[in-house]
Amino acid sequence: MPFGVTNALAIFMAYMxxxxxPYLDKFVVVFIxxxxxxxxxxxxxxxxxxxxxQILRDRxxxxxxxxxxxxLEEVSFLGHVISRRGIGVDPSKVEVVLKWETDxxxxxxxxxx
Numbered sequence: 001m002p003f004g005v006t007n008a009l010a011i012f013m014a015y016m017x018x019x020x021x022p023y024l025d026k027f028v029v030v031f032i033x034x035x036x037x038x039x040x041x042x043x044x045x046x047x048x049x050x051x052x053x054q055i056l057r058d059r060x061x062x063x064x065x066x067x068x069x070x071x072l073e074e075v076s077f078l079g080h081v082i083s084r085r086g087i088g089v090d091p092s093k094v095e096v097v098l099k100w101e102t103d104x105x106x107x108x109x110x111x112x113x
Contacts, residue, residue, distance in 0.1 A: 020055065042071075
């Protein structure tokens, strides 16, 4: 990078979006260096994985196998839980909010409303 790594993340994200553009929102979601491949059937999923892995190989991009998960029925991704039932909020992300206690002091409670 001519000006250091200041813009490296944005450039990398743009590159990932460009190389996966034909497949985005069809069976691929990319967020920085996270790639989510989704499919309706195991057969389709196998095809989709081959496409994604071939694109990475062709561009000499490598995935860290220890950070990869394959064939999951449910996955947490960007604060959501995705499964065949649909997309929902990851419960661990809202747990703190659900446990908030209300103010015991009337003066603070009035000011906050």
